[in-house]
Amino acid sequence: MSSTLAPDEVERIARLARLSLTAEERDLFARQLTAVLQYAEQLREVDTEGVAPTSHPLALSAPLREDEVRPSLPRPDALDQAPDADREAGLFKVPRVLGA
Amino acid sequence: MTLPTTAGAIRRAVASGRVTATEVCQAALGRIREANGLLNAFRYVDDEGALALAAEIDRRREELMHLPLVGVPVALKDNICTRRMPTTASSHVLEGYRPPYDATVVERLESAGAVIVGKTNCDEFAMGSSTENSAYGVTRNPWNPERIPGGSSGGSAAAVAARLVPLALGSDTGGSIRQPAALCGVTGFKPTYGRVSRYGLLAFASSLDQIGPIAACVEDVALVTSVLAGHDPRDATSANAPVPDFAGAVSEGSLTGLRVGVPRALIANGVEPDVLGAVQAALEVLAGRGAKLVDVDLPHSRHGIAAYYLIATAEASSNLARYDGVRYGVRSRGDRTLLDMYEHTRGQGFGPEVKRRIMLGTYVLSAGYYDAYYRKAQQVRTLISRDYDSAFEQADVIALPTSPTGAFPLGERTSDPVLMYLADVFTVGANLAGVPAISVPCGFTSAQLPVGLQLTARKMDEATLLRTAAAYEQLTDWHEQSPVNR
Numbered sequence: 001m002s003s004t005l006a007p008d009e010v011e012r013i014a015r016l017a018r019l020s021l022t023a024e025e026r027d028l029f030a031r032q033l034t035a036v037l038q039y040a041e042q043l044r045e046v047d048t049e050g051v052a053p054t055s056h057p058l059a060l061s062a063p064l065r066e067d068e069v070r071p072s073l074p075r076p077d078a079l080d081q082a083p084d085a086d087r088e089a090g091l092f093k094v095p096r097v098l099g100a
Numbered sequence: 101m102t103l104p105t106t107a108g109a110i111r112r113a114v115a116s117g118r119v120t121a122t123e124v125c126q127a128a129l130g131r132i133r134e135a136n137g138l139l140n141a142f143r144y145v146d147d148e149g150a151l152a153l154a155a156e157i158d159r160r161r162e163e164l165m166h167l168p169l170v171g172v173p174v175a176l177k178d179n180i181c182t183r184r185m186p187t188t189a190s191s192h193v194l195e196g197y198r199p200p201y202d203a204t205v206v207e208r209l210e211s212a213g214a215v216i217v218g219k220t221n222c223d224e225f226a227m228g229s230s231t232e233n234s235a236y237g238v239t240r241n242p243w244n245p246e247r248i249p250g251g252s253s254g255g256s257a258a259a260v261a262a263r264l265v266p267l268a269l270g271s272d273t274g275g276s277i278r279q280p281a282a283l284c285g286v287t288g289f290k291p292t293y294g295r296v297s298r299y300g301l302l303a304f305a306s307s308l309d310q311i312g313p314i315a316a317c318v319e320d321v322a323l324v325t326s327v328l329a330g331h332d333p334r335d336a337t338s339a340n341a342p343v344p345d346f347a348g349a350v351s352e353g354s355l356t357g358l359r360v361g362v363p364r365a366l367i368a369n370g371v372e373p374d375v376l377g378a379v380q381a382a383l384e385v386l387a388g389r390g391a392k393l394v395d396v397d398l399p400h401s402r403h404g405i406a407a408y409y410l411i412a413t414a415e416a417s418s419n420l421a422r423y424d425g426v427r428y429g430v431r432s433r434g435d436r437t438l439l440d441m442y443e444h445t446r447g448q449g450f451g452p453e454v455k456r457r458i459m460l461g462t463y464v465l466s467a468g469y470y471d472a473y474y475r476k477a478q479q480v481r482t483l484i485s486r487d488y489d490s491a492f493e494q495a496d497v498i499a500l501p502t503s504p505t506g507a508f509p510l511g512e513r514t515s516d517p518v519l520m521y522l523a524d525v526f527t528v529g530a531n532l533a534g535v536p537a538i539s540v541p542c543g544f545t546s547a548q549l550p551v552g553l554q555l556t557a558r559k560m561d562e563a564t565l566l567r568t569a570a571a572y573e574q575l576t577d578w579h580e581q582s583p584v585n586r
């Protein structure tokens with residue numbers, strides 16, 4: 001485990017997480033996340049050889065249901081809370097994706 | 101005329117026609133109006149909607165009087181979806197958001213005759229242990245307004261502690277129902293993972309999240325749990341198991357033969373002396389009622405916080421990806437590209453703790469770190485669960501302090517995330533193992549701050565848990581203490 005997060009590493013993670021950070025945030029998070037990761041270092045002491053990871057507390061089955069057509073969220077309701085939408089066309093609007 | 105105060109008493113009084121649902125609702129709204137300026141327990145109060153529901157109950161009393169929560173005012177943590185009210189999880193990113201559907205628990209409460217009066221403040225997206233991470237201001241502890249109420253369901257706990265409403269729902273991912281209940285001197289219950297549908301709960305960490313009630317007494321907790329529990333096809337992780345009669349379970353008084361396990365090594369260090377003293381005294385009360393105290397060991401639980409904060413943040417980094425300014429909530433303005441819009445919306449919309457957790461979760465899931473952090477934490481989770489399995493071979497319930505300290509002063513831990521995370525040291529185990537756990541009031545510190553006793557039981561054995569908690573409550577009067585009557 002690497003237990004120190006440098007500010008440029010914080011910048012890289014912020015990109016992955018689609019978060020813009022201020023310079024102050026970047027430096028603060030570098031310190032604070034380093035402290036959390038150093039605390040988490042204690043897990044290294046635990047012998048987990050051959051132990052299966054738990055991703056979920058219940059032994060889940062994959063229940064099947066009948067393949068019936070049921071009502072879903074009406075399009076106007078789905079668009080109702082959108083910050084920008086073309087409600088007549090039934091579309092969410094976003095800034096341009098390519099060629100900016 | 102004095103109005104009844106507990107959910108059970110309100111239901112009986114409304115059903116018999118001794119009081120009207122409207123009177124009960126008006127009184128609750130009046131108390132909220134008076135107290136909320138100081139406490140900031142409520143984010144949103146729907147006077148009009150609540151009074152309309154109450155009036156309908158009064159109009160149809162004959163027909164509705166059999167309902168288990170008829171006329172009972174209820175508050176909901178603001179991360180539970182309501183069509184009738186905004187739902188923001190106390191985040192700027194969801195300012196003004198109105199969900200297009202009700203959570204399953206909302207449907208169940210309203211079908212049971214409850215009157216939902218409003219939404220309570222919480223840590224943003226339920227991430228915190230003090231309610232100081234709300235984008236809409238701190239909630240104050242009704243016992244001492246300079247102290248935190250606990251979190252993340254701090255508004256729900258404070259609302260019940262100040263007797264504004266008899267019942268509130270919270271959500272518990274690592275202790276967020278039990279810890280604020282303990283610090284506010286009320287009863288908070290996290291059912292078994294999967295017992296209550298999460299449909300309509302804004303997801304934080306999906307393998308840990310569970311909805312549950314906060315009330316002033318165990319009888320009310322049992323009453324509302326009977327309403328909330330049960331399979332829901334809209335939540336694939338909801339348990340398809342029969343729901344026992346919880347209200348019946350709490351009426352059995354004796355604890356003869358019950359084995360109460362005490363993990364002495366786990367609580368030997370880091371617990372405030374006043375808290376430890378109150379919990380020891382509570383164990384003697386249980387023993388006096390016929391329970392047998394046995395030593396149990398949860399050797400891996402001391403690593404619970406480390407495992408929990410890696411797993412919970414990893415899940416959160418995925419769950420919170422949906423807040424991108426496209427379909428709902430707030431969007432950053434004036435961005436020329438989609439990527440800029442995403443980054444600015446999320447950078448401006450989320451508060452510092454949520455950003456920290458998304459960052460941590462993104463990091464532990466990223467290439468090169470997954471095995472060292474995330475997978476390792478999941479393996480430790482397995483060991484923690486196995487410890488509970490072994491302990492439950494020797495004991496029927498396990499007793500612990502809910503919180504290692506009483507309510508700490510506002511601002512004390514906000515700059516030190518690790519110190520804040522340690523507030524959950526005794527509560528995260530139940531979430532990692534998926535077992536049910538309850539916190540009941542068991543005394544006060546010398547600073548007159550409430551202390552909670554936490555009891556845990558086997559998966560799906562809420563009945564034993566509630567019976568034990570109810571028996572303890574019958575022998576003590578800590579749950580009757582309130583900052584209102586002191």
